[in-house]
Amino acid sequence: MKDESVEREEADLVRRCARGEEAAYRELVVRLEKPLVAFIRRYVGEASLAEDLFQETFVRVVRTLGDFRPEASLTTWIFTIARNLCLDHLKAKKRHREVSMDAGGESKGGRVIDFREALRSLGGEPGPLAEGREEEARLHAAIAAMTGPKREALVLRVFSGLSYAEIARITDAPVGTVKFRVHEAVQELARRLAPAEGNEATGT
Amino acid sequence: MKCHDAVKRTAARALDDLDVEERRELEGHLETCAACRGVAENERRAVEALKSAAPVESSASRRDLAISAMAAAHRELAERAVLAPTPSRRRWIAASLAAALLVALAVPFLLRSPGLRVERLDGSASVQRAGEKEQAPLAAGDVLRPGDLLTTSGVVRLHGPNHLSIEVNKDSIVTVDRIGGGPLLRLMQGAIYGHVRGGELTVLGPSDGRLTVREGSFEARVAVVLGYGSGQEAEKKVTLAVQVDRGSALLEGASGSRKVESGQAAIVTGPGHVVAEDPGPFAPWRKHP
Numbered sequence: 001m002k003d004e005s006v007e008r009e010e011a012d013l014v015r016r017c018a019r020g021e022e023a024a025y026r027e028l029v030v031r032l033e034k035p036l037v038a039f040i041r042r043y044v045g046e047a048s049l050a051e052d053l054f055q056e057t058f059v060r061v062v063r064t065l066g067d068f069r070p071e072a073s074l075t076t077w078i079f080t081i082a083r084n085l086c087l088d089h090l091k092a093k094k095r096h097r098e099v100s101m102d103a104g105g106e107s108k109g110g111r112v113i114d115f116r117e118a119l120r121s122l123g124g125e126p127g128p129l130a131e132g133r134e135e136e137a138r139l140h141a142a143i144a145a146m147t148g149p150k151r152e153a154l155v156l157r158v159f160s161g162l163s164y165a166e167i168a169r170i171t172d173a174p175v176g177t178v179k180f181r182v183h184e185a186v187q188e189l190a191r192r193l194a195p196a197e198g199n200e201a202t203g204t
Numbered sequence: 205m206k207c208h209d210a211v212k213r214t215a216a217r218a219l220d221d222l223d224v225e226e227r228r229e230l231e232g233h234l235e236t237c238a239a240c241r242g243v244a245e246n247e248r249r250a251v252e253a254l255k256s257a258a259p260v261e262s263s264a265s266r267r268d269l270a271i272s273a274m275a276a277a278h279r280e281l282a283e284r285a286v287l288a289p290t291p292s293r294r295r296w297i298a299a300s301l302a303a304a305l306l307v308a309l310a311v312p313f314l315l316r317s318p319g320l321r322v323e324r325l326d327g328s329a330s331v332q333r334a335g336e337k338e339q340a341p342l343a344a345g346d347v348l349r350p351g352d353l354l355t356t357s358g359v360v361r362l363h364g365p366n367h368l369s370i371e372v373n374k375d376s377i378v379t380v381d382r383i384g385g386g387p388l389l390r391l392m393q394g395a396i397y398g399h400v401r402g403g404e405l406t407v408l409g410p411s412d413g414r415l416t417v418r419e420g421s422f423e424a425r426v427a428v429v430l431g432y433g434s435g436q437e438a439e440k441k442v443t444l445a446v447q448v449d450r451g452s453a454l455l456e457g458a459s460g461s462r463k464v465e466s467g468q469a470a471i472v473t474g475p476g477h478v479v480a481e482d483p484g485p486f487a488p489w490r491k492h493p
Contacts, residue, residue, distance in 0.1 A: 017274075020279075022275060025274045025275065029270045029271055030262075030267065033260075033262060033266065033267060034260045034262065037266070047385075048382045048384065048385055051266060051269075051384030051385035052382075054266065054270060054384070055273045055384050056273075058270045058274050059273045059274060059276075061274070062277040062278050063277055063281065135253065136257060139257055154254075158255065179216075179221065182219065183212075186215040186218055186219060186247050186250055187247060189254070190243070190247040191246075193249070193250050194246045
């Protein structure tokens with residue numbers, strides 16, 4: 001469990017946040033900004049959306065401060081909130097895609113103009129931020145191609161720097177399973193990024 | 205150790221998850237097995253690629269936005285609590301619980317990101333919300349969020365994060381493409397007057413032209429100019445024009461950019477060039493926010 005001094009410090013920070021102290025908000029945001037943005041960005045794969053979800057995470061933190069248990073870790077609690085928001089978003093996006101495909105071609109000849117369609121026809125939609133380097137794009141694509149549990153475990157471990165125990169609490173999975181997922185993710189990534197000649201172990 | 209066992213541990217080795225004994229055993233096998241060594245090397249490179257991937261940079265505006273959103277959420281909760289009857293302590297707790305219940309019921313709405321709030325409306329305007337096919341009348345106090353499309357018949361004043369103030373002229377069409385990370389608006393028709401302090405606002409023109417303002421007051425409007433296409437034939441082009449009143453702004457076309465200083469005007473013309481040019485009369489409607 002948590003160190004007693006850490007528990008006291010986090011409980012105090014939560015109390016100050018509950019009172020609406022801006023300095024406490026800042027402390028929390030500064031503390032988690034980089035690991036949390038790294039996680040959200042790699043998990044949803046879209047930089048501008050990640051910024052919105054980052055803000056929404058902290059809005060939800062304020063609204064649910066009463067749910068925080070002092071014996072829990074503040075970091076894992078906030079990461080759990082962020083993860084749930086990401087999952088909600090990814091589910092909604094999937095649903096939306098399905099609905100849009102079902103509703104395609106519906107035209108009633110009314111006055112309503114689909115401006116988004118018009119925008120697309122004008123071209124130059126901003127889209128996700130360009131990743132720039134080719135290597136980065138390959139890495140991005142390889143991570144995006146992984147299954148959700150593997151991807152989130154890898155991202156939380158490598159990009160957010162969390163321990164296996166912390167990831168286990170966030171994803172509600174045994175520590176052994178989390179380790180296995182991260183190792184499998186590295187194996188998969190290595191296969192995807194490896195040069196075409198093939199470097200598979202053939203067994204001896 | 206056999207290859208079958210070795211390849212189960214090579215990823216753990218790359219992540220530095222092995223204890224001394226496990227590592228020693230594995231290294232012994234790798235020294236004698238080229239195939240497993242290849243796998244281990246690929247996994248080591250993969251982890252290296254992950255660690256050297258573009259890091260997240262701190263952003264003052266990102267932090268400020270999050271803190272403002274938190275403060276707004278706190279105010280909202282406090283206001284809800286105040287609505288409860290004058291309380292004994294127990295009642296106060298009951299009121300807080302009721303507020304929490306209201307929050308829970310309103311989750312789909314509340315979870316949405318902060319947006320641009322309609323401060324004033326001189327005349328009428330309508331909004332087509334993201335995912336909706338119908339337009340609805342806009343009212344003071346409404347909030348515009350990413351994906352929303354605003355069509356104005358009167359002047360609309362908006363307020364956003366970091367003291368951002370925007371007036372949208374009558375007969376304009378604007379979409380909100382993004383709020384987080386600095387608002388991004390797309391001006392399809394008409395004009396806007398903006399006042400930015402401490403954040404960043406980006407305005408995209410109808411076809412090309414991108415305006416970025418970090419500090420200052422400016423007006424941007426859709427302009428029709430005579431440009432030259434690749435065949436050097438004159439053609440009418442719908443594009444973005446800007447005039448800066450205070451501070452500075454960066455106006456970019458497809459093949460060039462120009463910093464526009466206070467008192468200057470510029471326009472995107474030709475095949476994406478930016479020129480310092482008088483784009484014609486600006487905004488008799490404008491009142492400084």
